[in-house]
Amino acid sequence: MITLPEKLASMTPYDPCEDVYQIKLDANESYFSLPEELRDAIAASIDTIDFNRYPDPTVADVRRLAGREFRIAPGNIVVGNGSDELISLIMNTFAPRGGKVMVLSPDFSMYQFYAEVAELEVVNMLKDGEFMLTEQQVIDRAKAEKPDILIFSNPCNPGGQGFDHGEAVRICMALEDTLVVVDEAYMDFWDQSILDCSTALENVLVMKTLSKAFGCAAMRCGFIIGYKDLIDQLNKTRSPYNINTMTQLAACIVLEDTSWQKEQCKQLIARKEELEAACQKLAEKYGVFTVLPTHTNFAVLRTEKCTEIFEELKKRSICVRCFPKFQMLRITTGSEQENAILLTELEDICADMQA
Template identity: 40%
Template sequence: MIARIPEKLQSKEPYTPVTAGYSIRLDANESPYNVSAELREDMKRALDDIDFNRYPDPLAADLCKAFARAYGIRSSYVTAGNGSDELIGLILSSFLEKGEGVTVALPDFSMYAFYASLSEEKLHVFKRDGAPTLDGLRAFVRETGSAAVIFSNPCNPTGQGYDRKSVLQFVLSADALCIIDEAYMDFWDQSILADAPWLENAFVLRTLSKVFGAAALRLGFAVANAKLTAALRTAKSPYNVNAVSQAFGKLLLERRDADRSAELAGAARRLRKALLPYFPGISETVTNFVYIETPQASAVAAYLASRGIAVRLFPNALRITAGSSAENDALLAALRDYFAK
């Protein structure tokens, strides 16, 4: 018998991030800085305490406690995942029935729609169109009768964000499960993470991939009330976070010396200012990247690639991560040459 590939997979294109060939990577919103040499030594010592012949702690209890202490919440409300992606896919597949509606916003993280469609849920797409408030999204969720809504705050890829009060009002007024992805909130101060334990209908997601410079560990966290947390822990795989990531993530959260949020956010603001002569009208950013809407996006991205610089290309737009000072200088030098042609 020949295995049948279902239509929901046949119609999908695999996510294909840049993997090699660039000396400067400004495409994935990663930190340009590796963890410190001192922390790396602590990580090496932590390996001696790992029983590699045993499965890891199924609830990643020590890791969740470290996360909870770092963010001022109780660990009983925290679920660890193999990156936020695992948690997004798990929530969408486990908390909704087949055919129920899910609202996503555009532009936003493309994997939201991917996971929703893979779970055979009805996808409703709300076009942001630069809307400064959540009023339009609130009305759209109500009109479509969506069972869930998911969006990033601050927004990936625009770099803009909704303030805490607005997001809380949205969640409290929504007759739907609200999944708020705060992957970039470490660069801003409008989080609802501390509110998640008392909200009846919300998951708030975080990651160690950005500020903490630990994308290689694939560590994400979901924070929610006790009922939602218990259900999510029931749905997840028993040993979803490996022992090495648990140990290293705990060290990162306890040490916080890898937290360069202020430095990277400042670098993004300076980068935006330096890019304005080439791309007037770039919006303010509250993240570690800038978003540029331009009809020249494809041509600019191709030229930067020829100079060994990777940026993220969208239809008529670019997203550029703030790198190190040297990387940002190289980017600006390349753009000067491009526009001097």
């Protein structure tokens, strides 16, 4: 019998919700699917595929159109099978054996997960009660710890807050000996991206995705953008056929004209703001939770009763995300109708708790 590595004993696999609910607001997905004309175009494109041939290993067409969308040269872009592949690629490419990765907690759990798979030491810097840190706090801790990689989402999942453009750039520039990875998966919902200087900073990688504001979570397509030498190193370790042909064709169709996405994004932001405002009214009325403002497509509720509320919502066929360790609920905005149902049930739960 083989001896399994010790690292496996302490690892907890990612646990996505697999149950079926009437309203699913746990995964930060868009409530929009693709417009019908794009779905039809993707369906028609399948007939053009030579299924006996490997996909384009350079992902050239996707990088060209992504470059146009992000205003970045295609040579500064790596395409990944979702952000997960890219996080793993970064950890295995840029950290030496036994190296160190610094994360800002709470943050996307897969940063630590893939660092541990690569057998890297993980330094967790805890945020304050409102899930905030100052740029100077991050700089000082990173200079003291000297990690090989600092990685954080901006704005943050699950906290919802983030560093503005100037703060993020100053963190990157102050840590010139550390690879700084800024995951902008939710930056479509804010206007503080550092893409404008990402290719000029020699120690910075920025991550983008089609899963959130583009409503293409099923496609599994993400991007790393950065300094050309860093991109060249990633291409040394990237699998040669990591993006299948169907995803490449679909991504090109999605990126060819993104005016539809800009309109959907406006509506997502509007629904989230309405959700936050309605939750704030419930917070003031019942005192069961507090609402933290976010720059994302989800609302954040802080409460000692997060697990109770989570379980009660599940009984009513509504799934949100619960983080008991941080006494918080993360609620992705749904459609106007979904949010209305959620709020009705949430008020009923709060009223019962108050009674």
